[in-house]
Amino acid sequence: MLNLGQISSLFPFFAILNQAFMQSIAFPSPHHEAVHQNVILSVRGLEMTYYAGHQATPVLKGIDLDVKAGDIELLMGPSGSGKTTLLSIMAGILTPTAGHVRLFGQDITSLPKRQLAQFRLQNIGFIFQGFNLFPALTAAENIGVALQLKGVPSKQAKTQVMELLERVGLAERADHLPEDLSGGQKQRVAIARALAGHPKLILADEPTAALDSQSGRRVIEILGQLAKQDGCTVVMVTHDPRIVDIADRVVYVEDGQITPPSSPIKGKIHSESCRE
Numbered sequence: 001m002l003n004l005g006q007i008s009s010l011f012p013f014f015a016i017l018n019q020a021f022m023q024s025i026a027f028p029s030p031h032h033e034a035v036h037q038n039v040i041l042s043v044r045g046l047e048m049t050y051y052a053g054h055q056a057t058p059v060l061k062g063i064d065l066d067v068k069a070g071d072i073e074l075l076m077g078p079s080g081s082g083k084t085t086l087l088s089i090m091a092g093i094l095t096p097t098a099g100h101v102r103l104f105g106q107d108i109t110s111l112p113k114r115q116l117a118q119f120r121l122q123n124i125g126f127i128f129q130g131f132n133l134f135p136a137l138t139a140a141e142n143i144g145v146a147l148q149l150k151g152v153p154s155k156q157a158k159t160q161v162m163e164l165l166e167r168v169g170l171a172e173r174a175d176h177l178p179e180d181l182s183g184g185q186k187q188r189v190a191i192a193r194a195l196a197g198h199p200k201l202i203l204a205d206e207p208t209a210a211l212d213s214q215s216g217r218r219v220i221e222i223l224g225q226l227a228k229q230d231g232c233t234v235v236m237v238t239h240d241p242r243i244v245d246i247a248d249r250v251v252y253v254e255d256g257q258i259t260p261p262s263s264p265i266k267g268k269i270h271s272e273s274c275r276e
């Protein structure tokens, strides 16, 4: 297996993750405050304007949003309405022009970069439309790298990798490279990787967009089941109406604002709280 240095030199994306992790391991864990009424993610007065030279493009125009522990929340709305921008700010990947994001009691908009990187690593799992797997690593190694970054000792990591692959139904594909997997299988590896280390929040950006209908259905099923089993909170940007079936709430974003109704769409699916 490749070591972290070799992987970093091959993949710039990993190098950034690795560097952020190495720089941040000296920082203490975030302070967890009492979370009001089971709300684990709270967005207040969020605004985002992109600047290109003198051109200002206001994209988010005052977003207020609360997400409860254990819920699956969908961000839906027209193309260009600001969903991915909102998700990226919730993830601490983008800094808003104004407003705050409070996650597990921590205001992430005011965290220094290194602490933010550590906070993300400990608390958030990401799933992207394009899978973002390392092409030279097997399915098992892709998950193993995430566990390694989170500081899981290698013996434990091996066991956890197999557990995660089994949960997404891919144990027999452990030694396959991404190029030997279908789109749906790649996304299932990416889900297993996102779940590595038991993050309390999963953020997903159009996880079924690149998949055929059957693979998309399987991924939706797994997301629903795994979120429920892990007691994770899931916030997902999607245009896929089938995902509404597993969601607790749909939040509609239009022209940078949340438009009503963003009320519960059915009885709460998940009763358990996120693991501490």
Ligand SMILES: Nc1ncnc2c1ncn2[C@@H]1O[C@H](COP(=O)(O)OP(=O)(O)OP(=O)(O)O)[C@@H](O)[C@H]1O
Binding pocket: 050, 051, 052, 057, 059, 077, 078, 079, 080, 081, 082, 083, 084, 085, 086, 237
């Ligand atoms: N880095 C950037 N610089 C300038 N403008 C940007 C940047 N990123 C996004 N935008 C613009 O901000 C607006 C919102 O983009 P965003 O990707 O958040 O929308 P979206 O609702 O997720 O769209 P889609 O459903 O098509 O993915 C768009 O008009 C987009 O062109």
